[in-house]
Amino acid sequence: MKTWALIVDTWREALARYTLLGFLIVSTLFLLILTFALNLDIVDGSLAAGTLFGKAIELHHGARAIDTVVVTGQSIFAGMLYVLGIFLAVFATGSQVPNLQRRGTVDLYVTRPISRTHLLLGRFLGAITLVTANLIFLCGGVFVIISLKTGVWNPRFLVASGIILVVFLSFLGFMYLVGVVSSSTPLSIMLPYALYMVSMPLAAHDHIAAAMDSRFWANVVHGLYWVFPKTAEVGRDLTAYVLGRGTPTLVPLATTAAFGAVCLAAAVVTFNRKSF
């Protein structure tokens, strides 16, 4: 019951701060654009002609198999959602911990007969349900619209949504740690964005390290690569998987998830030791 109360509280807060409404508006607009702007003319299982915003899509090699077109389109959407979805979700949930730790508010929560671990993880669970609901709406909507328009049902796109969620959870863990330590909403939003930016080029850590004169800094680059989320590799695996070119490799996804888990554990320990 305490966990349920925390989840409901997270949703109420998101509703009151228009986070949920913002999420829904952006997602619905995206789906409406997709529904009305994309028109495909399919003849005998091939794309004969198509328009996007009323403009003809050029088909350089004549009619193409619709399956290829759909999975290519879906992989592009998956790549977009991977970046935009995570950025939106971080923005939407960034104020959660700083609001909880606000002077005059934290006293009310922390003095109840509920452990601090339960309190923080309950809020974390609330954030997961919030972002999952939005991802289901957005990714599920894209999947249904494209599938209904083309008759091609590619379930790999849905699995890709699950991978996006795992990466988001990793960032959420990091965001919780920043929030608990700093109690600052701007930092809780900016640092995960910075982490995302920094982690992207680290996929080329071998090349970066090879170009360095100092062995120490080369090792730092390798170390950061192994510690930080593997955003570039997971993104690459994600789009390749939607295209049907292999399954996502385990190591980048697992180390990304491990990063989030360690950050969340550190956030819980810090929250438990903190004096308010």
Place this chain on the structure above:
Amino acid sequence: MDESPTVISVRGVSKEFRHWGRRLRALDGVDLEVRRGEVFGLLGANGAGKTTLIKVLLGLTRPNQGEARVRGRDPRFASARTRLGYLPEGHRFPGYLTGEGTLRLFGSLAGIPPGTLNRRIPELLELVGLADRAHDRVGRYSKGMTQRLGLAGALLDEPEVLFLDEPTDGVDPVGRRQIRDILLATRTNGTTIFINSHLLSEVERTCDRVAILHRGRVIREGTVEGLTRRTQRFRLRLDAGVLPPEECLTATGAAVVTSNGALEVEVPDLEALNRLVDALRAEHLLIAEISPLRAALEDVFVEVVEEEDAR
């Protein structure tokens, strides 16, 4: 001697904060005991360490030294906080919740079953005079209303121990009286009440025992009765608010301290007081009231703090 069991015990508690490399000592070896059913007042100027002590007692803050126990348990454990009520100073309820929703959220976090909440919430909102604003958002409440909602929240779990940090802060005189009445009614159920306040007249009216905290140390502790000792002052009121002739007073050795409809006279001894009564009766003046005055808690507080500062 009072044999009621100790509900709150503080032993050698010290707390230091670090702020930009500076060390600030908020509590310095505090020892306290509060027994079951007592209304205990912790007095102190702003920054004396009152809120820090209450936070230590609720597990919000970890002491650097010493130990705090509530009902014999360390309050940092969640289970030890069952049936503890707390009204923090300057609390901020989530503004997006209604009064009713706020109580429901914090009641659920306290593990109170939904059925009990359905019964308790309307009762408490009625008690604090917010029944007609139950469905308004807390963000639209005035400070006094928020304070009353805070009190309802603190009473939600039918607490055995109630901690109140400046409970009448921002509340108008009518609301203050209402809060005082609620506390007195709560006390009759055997609840132990721990009040932090710098409104000494409120504490004097409500508390059985007080401690004065100054610069993080308890410098005086005792019953309100014991601290506010008798003086040689008396309130004297004549019938129909008539004031006696001044020579009557000076001839008996009485000094007029204040005059506010009634007289406050200071006499060297009871003999002098009786001479004054005789003189007034000789003038055919009707005496309506003579009552001994005690030193107000405020006077005691100022005196004790000044003594401490002079050391």
